Amino acid sequence: MTAFVIGNVTEDLLFGLPRLPRPGETLIAGRRLSDLGGKGLNQAVILSRAGCPTCLLAPVGDDEVATRARALAEAEIGDARLLDMGGASDQSIICVAEDGENHIVSSAFAADALRPDRIRRALSDLGPGDVVVVQGNLSFETTRAALQAARLGGAATVANPSPIRWPWTDLYPLVDLVIVNRAELSELGGSDDIATAVARLKAAGAREVVVTLGAKGAEFHGDDGVIRAPAVPVRTVDTAGAGDTFCGILVAARQAGLSPEAAMAAAARAAALTVGRAGTYSAFPGPSEIYNILHERAGAP
Known part of the structure; x- marks a missing residue:
C-alpha cells in the first residue's frame, strides 16, 4: 500500500517580521531562514516518517536547490523521483x-x-490499496492525469487544493477525500457557511471533506455526518507547513486503518508540533514523535 504524492518542491526563504506588511510597506526582517519545502515534498516527508511506503513524483530545476532536494528526498523518502525540468527550481x-x-x-x-x-x-x-495525493501547485491537466490514473488503477485519491490556481469542480468526481482550510473551502464552495460549502463540494462529486479551522480544530464531513476534532493548545511560532503535516498524518493514519476520529486527532497533534516550531521542513515532527502519536491514538502499547 503505497502513497504516491504528486506535487512540487521549493526552496523556502522565510523572513521573520514583527507583523505582516501593509500594502506598499517595506519592513526589515528580524530573522531569515532558508529551508526546503513545497507541498509535495512536505507531505511526502510526513507520510514517510509516519511509516507509510511513499513515492514522491515532483518537478525540479537544474540547480543547487535541486541537488539539495534530491539529497533530502533520498534520505527521507523510500522512492523519490525528482524530475529534471531544466532551469531554476521553484521558490517560496x-x-x-x-x-x-x-x-x-x-x-x-x-x-x-x-x-x-x-x-x-x-x-x-499503482493499484488497489494505494493512494494518490495531489495539491494545487501543478497544472490542471497534470493534476487531472494523476487522478485519472489513480481511478484506472483502483487507487484511492486525496486532494489538498492549495494553492487554488484553477477551478476544481470537474475534478471532484475523481477525488475520495478533499482537505481544505476555512478560506479555501469558502472560495471553492462559494459560501462562508461551512455546511453549505461542504455540501456543494460533495454535490460536485467529492466523497469526503475535511476542513481545518486553525485554533478551532478540524471537521470531517463523511457519509455518517460530521466528526469534530479539537485543536491542540500550543504557542504559535510559525504556521507554515502545519497544513502539510496535518494532511500527511491524516492520510497515513487512514492508510494504517485508523478511524476518522483517531486519524483527525493524530493529525491535529502532529500539526501542533509544527506550529510550535520555526521553519517548514525543519519544523516537522520526527519519526519517533509521529510513531508515538499514531500508536497512542491507535491504542497500541
Whole structure:
C-alpha cells in the first residue's frame, strides 16, 4: 500500500517580521531562514516518517536547490523521483509575523513544466490499496492525469487544493477525500457557511471533506455526518507547513486503518508540533514523535 504524492518542491526563504506588511510597506526582517519545502515534498516527508511506503513524483530545476532536494528526498523518502525540468527550481517567499501568521508567494515554473504524459507513465504500476495525493501547485491537466490514473488503477485519491490556481469542480468526481482550510473551502464552495460549502463540494462529486479551522480544530464531513476534532493548545511560532503535516498524518493514519476520529486527532497533534516550531521542513515532527502519536491514538502499547 503505497502513497504516491504528486506535487512540487521549493526552496523556502522565510523572513521573520514583527507583523505582516501593509500594502506598499517595506519592513526589515528580524530573522531569515532558508529551508526546503513545497507541498509535495512536505507531505511526502510526513507520510514517510509516519511509516507509510511513499513515492514522491515532483518537478525540479537544474540547480543547487535541486541537488539539495534530491539529497533530502533520498534520505527521507523510500522512492523519490525528482524530475529534471531544466532551469531554476521553484521558490517560496514566506513572511512570518510574531503571532505566527504568514503570507506566502511561490513560483511555479518548474511545476508548470511537468506534463501529463510523464505522470501517466510514472503511475502505471499503482493499484488497489494505494493512494494518490495531489495539491494545487501543478497544472490542471497534470493534476487531472494523476487522478485519472489513480481511478484506472483502483487507487484511492486525496486532494489538498492549495494553492487554488484553477477551478476544481470537474475534478471532484475523481477525488475520495478533499482537505481544505476555512478560506479555501469558502472560495471553492462559494459560501462562508461551512455546511453549505461542504455540501456543494460533495454535490460536485467529492466523497469526503475535511476542513481545518486553525485554533478551532478540524471537521470531517463523511457519509455518517460530521466528526469534530479539537485543536491542540500550543504557542504559535510559525504556521507554515502545519497544513502539510496535518494532511500527511491524516492520510497515513487512514492508510494504517485508523478511524476518522483517531486519524483527525493524530493529525491535529502532529500539526501542533509544527506550529510550535520555526521553519517548514525543519519544523516537522520526527519519526519517533509521529510513531508515538499514531500508536497512542491507535491504542497500541
